[in-house]
Amino acid sequence: MRNVYFNHDGSVDDLVSLLLLLQMPDVQLTGVGVVGADSYLEPALAASRKIIDRFGHGAQLDVAASDSRGVHPFPKEWRLDAFSLDALPILNEAGTITTPVADKPAHLDLIDKVNQTAGTTTLVMTGPLTDLARALTIDPSIATKIDKLYWMGGTFDGRGNVAEPEQDGTTEWNAFWDPEAVKTVWDSDLDIQMVGLESTRQVPLTPAVRQHWATQRQHPAIDFIGQGYALVPALQHFETNSTYFLWDVLTTVASETPAIVTTKQVTSDVLTTGPGRGRTFETPTGRPITLVTTVDHDGFFRRIDELAILADK
Ligand code: AGV
Ligand code: CA
Numbered sequence: 001m002r003n004v005y006f007n008h009d010g011s012v013d014d015l016v017s018l019l020l021l022l023q024m025p026d027v028q029l030t031g032v033g034v035v036g037a038d039s040y041l042e043p044a045l046a047a048s049r050k051i052i053d054r055f056g057h058g059a060q061l062d063v064a065a066s067d068s069r070g071v072h073p074f075p076k077e078w079r080l081d082a083f084s085l086d087a088l089p090i091l092n093e094a095g096t097i098t099t100p101v102a103d104k105p106a107h108l109d110l111i112d113k114v115n116q117t118a119g120t121t122t123l124v125m126t127g128p129l130t131d132l133a134r135a136l137t138i139d140p141s142i143a144t145k146i147d148k149l150y151w152m153g154g155t156f157d158g159r160g161n162v163a164e165p166e167q168d169g170t171t172e173w174n175a176f177w178d179p180e181a182v183k184t185v186w187d188s189d190l191d192i193q194m195v196g197l198e199s200t201r202q203v204p205l206t207p208a209v210r211q212h213w214a215t216q217r218q219h220p221a222i223d224f225i226g227q228g229y230a231l232v233p234a235l236q237h238f239e240t241n242s243t244y245f246l247w248d249v250l251t252t253v254a255s256e257t258p259a260i261v262t263t264k265q266v267t268s269d270v271l272t273t274g275p276g277r278g279r280t281f282e283t284p285t286g287r288p289i290t291l292v293t294t295v296d297h298d299g300f301f302r303r304i305d306e307l308a309i310l311a312d313k
Contacts (some may be wrong), residue, residue, distance in 0.1 A: 001028045003117050004255075005110060007066075009037035009127025009174075010044025010082045012228045013248035017126055018048055019221060020249065022056045023310040024256050029059060030121060031113035033106030035066035037127045037177050038074045039082035047086040049099040054091060055221055055311045056099070064102035064109030068130040070177035072164065072278075078242075084231050090224050107134040111142055120147040124255050126248035128174050129153065133181035136188050148191045152251040154182070154280035155197035156266070156291065162278070163241040171278035172197050175270065179278040182270045192289040195251040196280065199261065199292040203246040203300060204235040212301070221311035225304070246300075253303050254292060260299045261292045 004027050008014035021029055032052070034044050048063045085091075102109045110131055114121050123146055125132060132149070135142060153174035155161075160171040167176070175182050185192070213226035232244040254261045267286040271279045 002026055003028050003030045003119060003121045005031045005113055005121050005123050007033040007035065007106060007110065007123070007125045007127065007131050008248065009035045010039025010041070010047070011078065011248070012081060012085060012232050012244070013246055014038070014126045015044075015047055015051060015085055016225055016228055017124070017248045017252040018051050019055050019224065019311070020252055020304065020307045021124070022052065022059060023221070023307040025310070027256065029061060030117050031064065031109055032061060033064045033066055033109055033131055035068050035106060035127050035131060036079070037070055038173070039079050041065055043082040043086035045101065046097065047082060047091060049097045049101070050086070050091040052099040053094065053097060062100045062102040064104060064106040066106035066131050068107065068128070068134065070128060070130065071179065072176050074173065074177065081231050085228055088224070088227050090220065090227065107131040107138070110135045111139045114142045114145050117145070120145055122147055122255065123149045124252055125149065126152045126251055128177040129181040129185045130178045133178070133184035136184060140188075143188050143190055146190055148193060149185070150193045150195070150251055150255040152195045152200070152248050154194055154270070156268070156280060156282055157198045159197065160279070161197060161241065166275065167277070168275040170276050175280060176278035179270060179272045182278070182280070183272050186268070186270055186287050193255070193263065193292065194280075194289050195247070195254065195292045199295055200245045200247040200250055202295040202297060203250050205229055205232065205244040205246065206235050209301065210234060216305065219309050219312055221308035222305065225308060249304065250295060250300065253300060253307075257303050260296045260303060262294045263290045263292050265289070266291050
């Protein structure tokens with residue numbers, strides 16, 4: 001069994017990632033932290049607790065709320081999706097929530113859970129790195145107990161996904177939300193596997209993907225996935241700034257099934273000021289990380305099915 005701590009920011013693919021982590025046969029989920037970055041905190045927290053109740057096979061977990069604030073807030077339209085997801089009937093059959101809220105904010109919960117867990121913990125983070133950066137600043141010794149960080153964020157090919165004024169279009173949103181946090185984590189000696197936009201572009205949400213989930217909706221977890229992804233725009237004729245990719249799900253599934261991706265080692269750094277702030281870039285003097293480069297598209301979607309079907313039992 002591998003210990004995994006999951007920190008996410010409440011968008012549809014973050015919450016689907018939580019669902020899948022709860023099904024992974026070799027994963028012992030030790031904690032969950034939620035930051036209201038690409039979501040509002042309340043519905044993202046409630047939805048996380050309900051997903052654990054409904055799909056967690058009785059896992060005794062609590063969910064920690066983050067009090068982190070970003071430098072550059074996400075668009076409100078995207079953040080609102082968490083309210084819709086939290087209201088899906090499949091999460092509300094019981095009418096009550098059992099999984100409790102942790103008594104500490106997410107960055108302190110992360111420190112506690114890592115320290116209380118025997119052996120090492122793998123971190124999966126599918127939002128900004130703020131909670132980890134704060135945790136490392138308070139207790140740098142946790143780095144020795146974290147065997148690896150899997151992070152969805154950044155990009156190296158110059159094509160960002162932030163369409164906001166006063167920035168140059170080269171940065172990815174999770175990095176842009178808090179560039180200093182990326183810098184703090186890069187300055188640590190954590191082993192990092194990064195899933196940036198160059199690989200996630202290979203796994204867009206498409207009408208065909210939705211159709212596949214529609215035909216499998218006799219499995220409650222696949223039904224939930226299909227309902228969730230109905231809330232966000234698919235890739236229809238061309239890519240726009242709101243087109244949805246399986247960013248976080250790729251990060252999460254690749255942490256469990258490395259065979260679905262290929263990677264390369266790069267040395268990199270991050271800009272924290274100027275119009276490119278939040279941009280991750282390759283440089284010979286940078287720190288080494290593992291970058292996901294290509295995805296076995298069909299293998300990836302097959303693994304999502306396999307994991308989701310495990311929720312039937
Ligand atoms: O940049 C990708 C990150 C992922 O962690 N998030 C969404 C995923 O959870 C921000 C984001 C970028 N484009 C978006 C995003 C969009 N069109 N809608 C919602 N969120
Ligand atoms: Ca996310």
